[in-house]
Amino acid sequence: MSAPPNTARDAILGRLKAAPGRPGPDLPPWTPPTYADKLARFRQMAEANHAEIHDVTAANWLERLATILNNRGVGRLMVAPGTPRGDALLRAAAQGVPLPTLVPYDQSVEVLKDALVHQVDAGLTGTRGAIAETGTLILWPTAQEPRLLSLLPPLHIAVLEEDTLHDTLAAVVRDQGWAAGMPTNALLISGPSKTSDIEQTLAYGVHGPKELIILLVRKEGE
Amino acid sequence: MVADGGMPPDHGPRFAERAPDALNNPQLRRNFRRAMDGLMAKRAAQFPDPAYWAELRERGAAVKARALSRLPDLLERLESRLTANGVQVHWAETTEEANAIVLGILQQAGARTVIKGKSMVSEEMHLNAHLERHGIEAVESDLGEYIIQLAGETPSHIVMPCIHKNKDEISDLFAEKIPGLERTGDVDELTAAARRVLRERFANADAGISGVNFAVAETGTLVLIENEGNGRLSTTLPPLHIAVTGIEKVVETLDDIPPLLALLPRSATGQPITTYVNMISSPRKAGEKDGPTAVHLVLLDGGRSRVYQDVELADTLRCIRCAACMNHCPVYTRVGGHTYNAIYPGPIGKILTPQLQGLDAAGDQPHASTLCNACAEVCPVKIPIPDLLVRLRREAVRPTETPATHLPVVKDGGAERSWTESLVWAGWRLVYTRPLLYRMVTRALAWGGNWVPANAPLMRDWTKARAKPRFKPRTLHDLARERGYLNEVPK
Numbered sequence: 001m002s003a004p005p006n007t008a009r010d011a012i013l014g015r016l017k018a019a020p021g022r023p024g025p026d027l028p029p030w031t032p033p034t035y036a037d038k039l040a041r042f043r044q045m046a047e048a049n050h051a052e053i054h055d056v057t058a059a060n061w062l063e064r065l066a067t068i069l070n071n072r073g074v075g076r077l078m079v080a081p082g083t084p085r086g087d088a089l090l091r092a093a094a095q096g097v098p099l100p101t102l103v104p105y106d107q108s109v110e111v112l113k114d115a116l117v118h119q120v121d122a123g124l125t126g127t128r129g130a131i132a133e134t135g136t137l138i139l140w141p142t143a144q145e146p147r148l149l150s151l152l153p154p155l156h157i158a159v160l161e162e163d164t165l166h167d168t169l170a171a172v173v174r175d176q177g178w179a180a181g182m183p184t185n186a187l188l189i190s191g192p193s194k195t196s197d198i199e200q201t202l203a204y205g206v207h208g209p210k211e212l213i214i215l216l217v218r219k220e221g222e
Numbered sequence: 223m224v225a226d227g228g229m230p231p232d233h234g235p236r237f238a239e240r241a242p243d244a245l246n247n248p249q250l251r252r253n254f255r256r257a258m259d260g261l262m263a264k265r266a267a268q269f270p271d272p273a274y275w276a277e278l279r280e281r282g283a284a285v286k287a288r289a290l291s292r293l294p295d296l297l298e299r300l301e302s303r304l305t306a307n308g309v310q311v312h313w314a315e316t317t318e319e320a321n322a323i324v325l326g327i328l329q330q331a332g333a334r335t336v337i338k339g340k341s342m343v344s345e346e347m348h349l350n351a352h353l354e355r356h357g358i359e360a361v362e363s364d365l366g367e368y369i370i371q372l373a374g375e376t377p378s379h380i381v382m383p384c385i386h387k388n389k390d391e392i393s394d395l396f397a398e399k400i401p402g403l404e405r406t407g408d409v410d411e412l413t414a415a416a417r418r419v420l421r422e423r424f425a426n427a428d429a430g431i432s433g434v435n436f437a438v439a440e441t442g443t444l445v446l447i448e449n450e451g452n453g454r455l456s457t458t459l460p461p462l463h464i465a466v467t468g469i470e471k472v473v474e475t476l477d478d479i480p481p482l483l484a485l486l487p488r489s490a491t492g493q494p495i496t497t498y499v500n501m502i503s504s505p506r507k508a509g510e511k512d513g514p515t516a517v518h519l520v521l522l523d524g525g526r527s528r529v530y531q532d533v534e535l536a537d538t539l540r541c542i543r544c545a546a547c548m549n550h551c552p553v554y555t556r557v558g559g560h561t562y563n564a565i566y567p568g569p570i571g572k573i574l575t576p577q578l579q580g581l582d583a584a585g586d587q588p589h590a591s592t593l594c595n596a597c598a599e600v601c602p603v604k605i606p607i608p609d610l611l612v613r614l615r616r617e618a619v620r621p622t623e624t625p626a627t628h629l630p631v632v633k634d635g636g637a638e639r640s641w642t643e644s645l646v647w648a649g650w651r652l653v654y655t656r657p658l659l660y661r662m663v664t665r666a667l668a669w670g671g672n673w674v675p676a677n678a679p680l681m682r683d684w685t686k687a688r689a690k691p692r693f694k695p696r697t698l699h700d701l702a703r704e705r706g707y708l709n710e711v712p713k
Contacts, residue, residue, distance in 0.1 A: 008523075009313035012469065015527040016294035018626055022533050024291030030281035030481055045494065109459070109512035117425045134495040143509040147458050151451055170480035179476040182441045184507055185458070188499035193451035195413060196491075197366035197382060199389045200260050203413040206365055207420065208451025208498075 032168040038132040042165055045135025049191030050204060051212040061159070061215055062092055068157075068213065069100050069122065078103045078120040078153055082144035085126055085159050105149055116152045123153035123209075129164035129172060131188070137214070138172065139187040147185050156192070156209040161217045237561060237590045238687060244557040250386060251556065257385045258555040264492020265546060265600070281481045283604040286540040289473045293530065296439040296472045297521065303442030307504040309517045320522045321352040324431070324464055327518055328358055331462050333428035337420075339448065339456040340364035341433025342380050342543060343466045343522055346565050346578075349431070360431070361423045363452035365416055372399045378559030380566060381490050381545040386558050420452070430456035430514070434467035435542070436482060437519070440475040442503055444519065447487065449497040457502060463514040465502075469521050470539035482542060485602035489544040525578040525633070531624050532631045534613060538573050540603040545570075547597035547607060553590055562587065569597035573610045580633035581618045588614040619643070646680065664697040 035041040043053055056064045069077060077100045080086040086104070093099045103120050105112065125145055128138040137158050141147040150156050166172040169188070173179070178186070193208030204210045244250055269275040289296055301311045312327075314320035324347075328336065336353060338344065338360055350360040350371070362371040366383040370376065373395055377383030384392070389407060396412055397405035403415050432453055436445040444465055446453050457463045473479065487493045506513035530536050548554040548568025559567035564575040564584065572591060576584040588611040597607040614632065621635025630636060653663050671693035676685040684690075703709070 008315045008319060011315055012313055012521075012523045012527055013294050013297065015523075016297070016469075016530055019527075019531045020533055022291045022536070024288040025284045027284050027288065028277070028280045030277055032480065032484075049497070105511060107511065110461075112511075113425060117421060136495055136499075143507075143511065146511040146513075147454075148512045151454050151458065168480065169483060170477070173476055173480060179440055182443050182476070182501065182503040184502070184504045184510060184513060186443075186501040186503075187454075188495065188501075189497065190495050191497050193449070194497055195365045195450050197364070197369065197384055198392055198409050198412055200257055200382075201389070201409040203409050206413050206417055206450045206452070207363065207424075207455055 032170040033133055034167045034171075035132050038165040038167060039162060041132040042130055042135055045133070046130075046191070046214060047135070049135050049212075050194070051135065051191050051214050053214045053216050055218050056215050057218055057220075061217060062088060062097070065089075065124075065157070065215060066092075066097060066099050070098065072155070074100045074121045074155065076101045076103050076120045076122075077157075078105055078116070078123045078149060080104075080125065080145040080149060081106050083126055083142075085124060086145070089124070105146055109146070109148060116148055120153045122155035122157055123149040123151075124157045124159070125150050127158050127160045127164070129166055130160050131166055131169055131172060133168045134190055136169070136188045136190040139189060140183045141185055141187065142183070147187075150187070150189065151208045154205060154209055155211045155213065156189075157213045157215060158189070159215045159217060162219050235563070236586045237563070238586065240561045240563060241557050241590075241687075244561045249388070250558055253386055253388050254555055254558050257382065258549050261492060261549040265489060265549070266492075268488035268492050268494065278481060278484055279602050279604055282485045282542075282602050283540065285473060285478045285481060286542070286603050287537075289478070290470070290530070290536060290539055292474065293469070293472070296474055297469060299439040300437055300442060300472050301521075303439065304519060305442075307442045308507075309442065309444075309504060309519055312518060312520045314520055314522045314524070317347040317522065317524050320347050320466060320520050320524070321349055323520050324349060324466065325353065325356055325358070327462070327464055328353070328429055329356075331429065331516070333462060334358060335423070335427050336360040336429045336431055337423050337427035337456050337460060338362050338364075338367070339430065339432035339446070339453040340367050340383070341431065341466055342377075342565065343433055343468055343524075344431060345377060346524060347466065347522070349466070361420070361427075363420050363423065363456060364448075364450060365413065365452075368416055368420065369395065372396075376560070376565075378567065379545060379548065380543055380568075380570075386560065424452075424455045424459050427456075427460045429462040429464060430458075430460040431464045431466065432456050434465050434471050434519070435486065436479060437467060437472045438474075438476050438479065439472055443476065444502045445479060445483075446500040446502070447483070447496040447498065448500070449491075449493075451498060454498055454500050457500060458513055461514055462516050462518075463502075463505075464518045464520065466520045466522060469523055469526050470541075486542050486544050489546040489600065489602040528633065529577045531626075532622075535573075535577060535610060535631065537605050538570075538577060538610060540605050541570050541574070542603055543570075544602055546600040546602065550596040550600050552592060552594060552596065562590070569607045569611075570605070573605075573607055573614060576614050576618075577632055580637070581614070582634035582637040585614075585618045585634070585638045588612075588618070642680065661697075661699065664699065667693050668695055668697050 079089050081104045093102050128140050130137050192204050192212040194204050195206040196202050312323045353360045362368045369384040378386040393407050434444045487496045505517040506515050547570050554568040564571050566574050572587040593608045617632045617635045618638035621630040676690040
């Protein structure tokens with residue numbers, strides 16, 4: 001595709017191309033850290049980021065989640081139909097498991113905006129994995145699990161499988177070949193929304209979730 | 223014709239005239255001292271291993287230097303990848319052009335209200351004022367930016383824009399400006415009040431505007447980092463997203479991002495990582511339920527391609543806007559950001575502003591430094607700021623030319639040239655290279671130097687900000703000889 005005529009573009013590129021050449025340095029070696037105990041590092045860093053971690057198993061996660069939600073008095077939980085966790089919750093609710101009112105994110109934001117912005121208390125998402133170095137969750141929102149689900153509700157609950165932990169961002173970008181196909185939006189999330197713009201005093205939930213709960217699905221329980 | 227910096231030339235008072243106000247404001251001094259001490263300690267705690275720090279910053283500097291060495295190529299690749307991803311790319315030579323592009327996109331979409339994530343390039347453009355003039359309301363959503371927008375001020379720091387204000391000042395401001403809010407000194411309550419107000423703004427905004435931290439040519443990905451979530455909201459909730467960025471923000475590959483992300487938040491706020499790293503590669507795709515349906519990227523030159531012409535000065539363009547240089551600057555930490563009267567304060571501003579605005583408007587900036595080298599020591603991409611300060615001082619009096627254009631390398635090069643100063647230095651050289659003359663002059667000053675009044679010509683400018691030197695009755699040479707130092711002549 002040929003670019004439309006664009007004088008600013010041509011002028012800027014023209015000047016840059018006319019500038020004296022300069023050798024680009026080779027990238028010097030850099031060895032990102034590795035961790036013998038990724039889980040311990042992840043836990044330490046995620047908790048330092050003010051995330052709350054609950055160890056669960058594939059068998060008891062839903063029951064544990066229901067307890068957490070009830071203890072907190074969560075009234076309305078938004079879930080993503082079409083995802084394994086979202087569907088499991090919707091099925092459980094239909095079978096009478098005591099859960100908060102489930103609000104499916106099943107239409108566009110234009111339709112659901114008021115519920116998203118004002119009404120739901122919590123949102124539940126899966127994760128694509130996590131990074132031990134910084135205690136970071138990796139989310140690649142999809143058509144089934146939209147972007148705002150992890151952002152607008154005051155409480156974000158993320159389900160993380162223990163065996164998807166990576167040492168560093170560098171490792172996961174390389175090992176999973178991210179460069180071959182980035183999604184509409186890829187997210188790294190390290191704790192709840194926070195600010196220290198007022199006198200460097202930390203305050204949570206300034207725009208996004210005030211709390212982040214990680215349901216860590218342990219391997220040994222399976 | 224080389225595009226100029228786009229910023230309106232600054233006709234306000236210069237640095238030296240503004241500095242005393244800041245220095246004599248104890249509240250401001252306390253606010254900055256406290257904040258800067260905290261940021262310095264937190265940054266230091268993030269780099270406990272000097273060997274790893276050295277390795278990481280070598281990598282970070284090389285990533286940016288390599289990207290600059292291929293800048294035109296990478297910009298074309300970025301454009302073609304973004305276009306293929308469905309993002310519309312626009313190019314602006316000046317901030318005026320960038321404003322016109324943003325306004326045009328908004329008008330075409332019928333947008334009346336805009337919610338903004340933090341963006342220094344949009345400050346450079348004076349974008350809010352431009353939109354306001356055309357009937358479009360732009361609301362800042364980063365808490366610090368929101369506070370200074372309410373106060374009608376400009377950022378005093380590029381990462382923590384309202385760092386000059388303390389809690390009491392913010393409490394008063396909120397009580398005055400937010401309807402129905404009781405005055406409160408509780409930071410959580412203040413934050414919650416901002417959340418309430420801004421949430422409605424987000425929900426009703428027709429468009430979101432953001433900056434960009436890194437633009438990846440390989441994948442056509444815009445990387446934005448933040449703690450609050452307002453950046454994610456600005457780029458996700460409204461139906462239209464416009465990102466504005468300088469052309470120097472492009473990097474080559476996605477693999478270049480991890481080392482830069484390992485450096486930026488640690489250097490900036492002493493965090494291992496920010497709460498959110500938001501990587502945007504396309505507008506909402508068919509079937510997706512949220513995200514803007516149109517995404518635009520405005521690439522601003524704004525004088526950067528001129529900076530690029532000089533291989534040494536082009537190191538300025540490696541900057542990743544972490545602000546570590548200002549946090550560690552003995553000048554910035556005492557006078558604060560507003561004293562610079564520029565979009566980018568502190569050491570990076572002292573080299574960037576004169577290059578973007580010209581040495582006529584900002585030629586005093588490179589002098590607002592002690593050349594102590596603290597900025598260069600903490601810079602995560604190894605910009606030799608003190609060397610560039612000296613280079614710009616030289617360009618201000620003895621400009622070099624770009625061979626292709628015969629224009630001064632730096633806009634308004636030579637603007638600070640003064641016959642008086644040249645004469646003083648010529649006299650200094652004369653005296654210092656002739657031992658006999660040197661002895662005569664120093665003896666004369668020892669005998670009668672103290673009779674020269676502080677406001678004598680030549681002396682006046684020096685004594686404006688400094689005490690007049692007191693001459694001792696005996697010269698240094700006399701004292702040295704008396705103590706038995708030999709008058710060794712170097713071979």
